[in-house]
Amino acid sequence: MSIILNETHDADLRSWVASANAAGSDFPIQNLPYGVFRRSGREGDEVFRAGVAIGDSILDLRAAFESGAFAGFGETVHKAIVAATAGSNLNPLMELDAAAWSALRLALSTLLRDGSVHQSQLQAALVPQAEAEHALPAQIGDYTDFYTSIHHATAIGKLFRPDNPLLPNYKWVPIGYHGRSSSIAVSGQQFRRPLGQLKSPTSDTPVFGACKRLDYEMEVGVFMGQGNAIGDAIAIGAAESHVFGLCLLNDWSARDVQAWEYQPLGPFLAKNFASTISPWIVTIEALAPYRAAWTRDAADPQPLAYLDAPEVREHGAFDVQLEVLLQTKAMREAGTAPQRLSLSNFRDAYWTVSQLVAHHTVGGCNLRAGDLLGSGTLSGPTPESAGSLLELTAGGKQSINLNNGETRVFIEDGDTVIMRGWAGCDGLPRIGFGEVAGTVLPAREV
Amino acid sequence: MSIILNETHDADLRSWVASANAAGSDFPIQNLPYGVFRRSGREGDEVFRAGVAIGDSILDLRAAFESGAFAGFGETVHKAIVAATAGSNLNPLMELDAAAWSALRLALSTLLRDGSVHQSQLQAALVPQAEAEHALPAQIGDYTDFYTSIHHATAIGKLFRPDNPLLPNYKWVPIGYHGRSSSIAVSGQQFRRPLGQLKSPTSDTPVFGACKRLDYEMEVGVFMGQGNAIGDAIAIGAAESHVFGLCLLNDWSARDVQAWEYQPLGPFLAKNFASTISPWIVTIEALAPYRAAWTRDAADPQPLAYLDAPEVREHGAFDVQLEVLLQTKAMREAGTAPQRLSLSNFRDAYWTVSQLVAHHTVGGCNLRAGDLLGSGTLSGPTPESAGSLLELTAGGKQSINLNNGETRVFIEDGDTVIMRGWAGCDGLPRIGFGEVAGTVLPAREV
Structure with a gap:
């Protein structure tokens, strides 16, 4: 897991896709993230397929491959582009x-x-992102959620x-x-507010109804590459070579359902009604x-050997900013950002991906x-860096004043939660x- | 979910597969369970495919279909046999x-x-079970484990x-x-004893090592049929029409790993190293x-409406006996049963499948x-009906004396756990x- 910088990281590289060179673009030529897309409204005649984001466009990998542009790159690239274009998800490439x-x-x-000689050949393989719709980038076999923010764990622990x-x-x-x-x-996922058993602290018995404490969780998702055989382990030093990449993940949570159901076996219906990931x-x-660098407080215990490696300490963490935004129905209707x-x-985070x-x-x-790992809610040490409403509202006790005069304690019907990362x-x-x-969306009627 | 008895349940039915009529056979003509198999040692030239157990044999559904025996049955049967023989698992049929x-x-x-006129036609589609090997009957998208035995929950709760x-x-x-x-x-699964973090009650810090308290859990597995759209619910009265069938499930558990890791989000490495299901x-x-009938104590609360239906109360439960057996390495070598x-x-169980x-x-x-639900450990009210060693040994405090002079507290390397149900x-x-x-198998060396 040594950090190798190569010519693809050169900050001076520019793309013939002009929008990729614009200041503030998420997708300059140094990025090249993968996703699965088709042109919107083409259900009948287009399949979902792999693409790479570049500026405001997507390079359609199948079209690019068929154009012959990958012909001169040798066997490893050939194997990779064949895998990337083999099906309707990225699992073969992963x-x-x-x-x-x-x-x-x-x-x-x-x-x-x-200056690429392939520009004219590839131009036809570009699809504007504005004209595309996405599918899940992988068939996710198993999804595991972690709990890596000590700030979140401490804040939530105080409420529950x-x-x-913070448990020992x-x-x-x-x-x-x-x-x-x-x-x-x-x-783009739209989902109904979940229903479930709710028990107020002042009652001995639960009632059935719509969740009243619906929350989001700002997480990073980790898509696995090559896996391991059952019974084997992936050593810490080799761990990142098994990771394909990262995405954003909103792990929607029904706090009231969770509070009543979670003991002794953990969250269940509180989490399984919807989770949303970024397309790239x-x-x-x-x-x-x-x-x-990955660090912990000097007073904290040293990690056990299977969780420790010099390269993890040196550069095991990722410096990725994570932003949560809310657009209420009223904001949307008024055209407010x-x-x-x-x-x-x-x-x-207290633990690294490795x-x-x-x-x-x-x-x-x-x-x-194709397996997905979630980081758990990524809250920072300050109040304004809390990655869930449960934390921002001190367990639902302090409402948030929005700029348009609305207030929020938890998520209301029609609210859109947007997460960005860079x-x-x-x-x-x-x-x-x-x-x-x-x-x-509003809960199902019962 | 009314119980419909039809001619397939007729106790007097006999099969032209003579072994199916033998007293004590698990697979008389009234059973007809599904699995996925191929003849052992035929990796190269046989694919895994669907079969039905009958006596000591398996009816190869693809061979049976190709023999033309299903020709006279009409469209619904045609659709079903096409689905059953479409791939290498039962998902299309499910x-x-x-x-x-x-x-x-x-x-x-x-x-x-x-007396079937198709006997001679189908004879060639029979494969002896002794000559077959099995694969998972379905591609399992998600696996959920429940905790339906109040006897188990109470016994385990006492230890943890x-x-x-028993939580509220x-x-x-x-x-x-x-x-x-x-x-x-x-x-037939063989797996290595898991490794993990272990913390003794007398120590403040964990150590890394091989699990010392390895256990089995006697469960019933529930294979889902047709699913539901996200946001919809399956009503209790319709629930069983979405269930394809039941199997046996051994939910292997590392009790020492579990005790240290399970709070606050539930079991993780304690359970995910291996789970084994029956082929049928x-x-x-x-x-x-x-x-x-499904009953609960008069003093217990009535279930909330979404969990209650007259047919569940009348016949929501299944009268299935569940037996756990142990064959140690020494027994195997001595030819002891x-x-x-x-x-x-x-x-x-306290809760029914519906x-x-x-x-x-x-x-x-x-x-x-193809999704799998586990019942959770099925322990009965008596000591000899406890479905895990943790219960049988009172948390590892009382060893079990085996007939050959060996003793057991938890599972030792080389032990084979066998579960049967009928x-x-x-x-x-x-x-x-x-x-x-x-x-x-012994733990991986570290």
Whole structure:
């Protein structure tokens, strides 16, 4: 897991796709994230297929491959582009190794660079992002959610267990649990407010009804590449070579359902009604210039050996800014822009991606290409960096005043939650994640 | 969910497959469970495909279909047999509805009956079970494990929380959590003893090592048929029409890993290293004669409306006996038969299959055909009906004396745990589940 910077990271690279060179674009030529798309309204005659975001466009990988532009790149690139264009998701590409992903990235960087001889050939393979719709980038076999923000764990712990906020295992075990893969959808997901059993603290018995404390969770999603055989483990030093890339993840949560159901086996209906991810997967290689040291307080225990490695300490973290915005129905109708609720950073997580992969497999559990790991809510140390409403409203006790005069304690019907993420500042290229948006519809009538 | 008995349940039916008529056979003509198989050692030239157990044989459905034996049965049967033979798992058949499953069952019953004109045609489609190997019967999208035995929940609760064994939500909420689908394998699974963080009660810090408290859990698995759209719910009265059938499930558990990791988000590495299921799925229709009333103590709360229906109370439970046996390495080497550890009954579960399906979907979570639900450990009210070693040994404090002079507290390397299940007695046909066996190998060296 040494950090290799190569010509694809060169900040001076420019693309013949002019919009990729615009200041503030999420998708300069240094990024090249993968997604699955088709042109909107073409259900009948277009299949979902792999693409790479470049500026305001998508490079249709199948069309690009068929144009012959990849012909001169040798066997590794050929294998990678064949895998990327084999089906309607990225799983075949994910199943390859980091060398294949890196070779394909270099080929894409070469083809999309200013001055590429393939410009005219590839022009026809560009689709405007504004004309595209997305599907999940992978078939997600299993989804695991972690709990890597100590700030979030402490804040939530105070609400659920005032006497015992941070449990004794937190600083030893990268706490995680299995989530629901069937209800994960791509940005734009609209879902009904969940129903469930709710029990007020003042009542002895629950009632059935619509969730009253609906929340979002700002998370980073980790898409696995090549997996491991059952019974084997992925060593911490090799962990990132099994990670295909990162996305944004909104792990919607029904706090009232959760409070009543979660003991002793963890959250269930509180989380499985919907989860929304961004369409683009930013590769680990694209984020190489934005790595950060992984540190913990001097008083904290040292990690057990299977969770420790020099390279994890040196640059195991990712310096990715994470923004949550809210657009209420009233804002949408008035044409008002979404309002920021928080800004946090993935760097502040207590456990790194490598540690999650090493921990997940250390007992013998097998990961598969396309599996998704969630970071857990990424809250920072300050109040304005809290990645959920439960934290921002102190457990629903303090309402948030919105700029248009509305207030919020939890999510209301018609609200759209938007999350954005990006690395890069001070003149370095912006490696953007795009955004993930999800909208809550009224509950099913009962 | 009315219980319909039809000619396929006739206790006097006999098959031209003579072994199906033998007393004690798990697979008489009244059963007809589905699985996926190929002949052993034929990796190169045989694919895994669907079959139906009959006596000591398997009816190869593809070969049977190709023989033309299904020609005279009409459109519904045609659709069902096409789905059953479409791929290498049962998902396409599971995606059909209960009417299609029932029509196929009647066709199979007719074809395999004594006197069938198709006997000579189908003889070539029979494969001896002794010559077959199995794969998972379905591609399992999501696996959910429940906790339906109040006897188990109380016994375990006493060990983990002596002051608070049965939590207040237990009698209201069918407690469940999401499990790991990637590590589920079919009977015969051999897996390494898991490694993980272990913390003794007398130490402040954990150590990393091999699990010392490895256990099994005797469960029934529920394979879903047709699913629901996200945001919709499956009503309790319709729930069983979405269930394809039942199998046996061993939910292996690392108790020491679990004790340290499980708060606050539930079991994770303690459960995801391996789970083993039986090769055969017994259909709900086959179990119709063995339904039982669902009852709870008079002092217990009445279920909320979405979990209640007259038919659930009348016959929501299944009278299925569940036996756990142990064969140690020493027994195997001495040719000693496995020794029974417990006998329990699925009927004693606190929640029924219909309630699990209704609860799982009530918040809007979508189930998909091939999804697996586990019942949770099925312990009965008596000590000898405890479905895990944790219960049988009082939390590891009382060792079990085996007939060959060995003792056990938890599972040791080389041990094989075998589970069997069956309905039927008093002259009624035995609807057997076959067995699920799994063997523990030494831990990976670290």
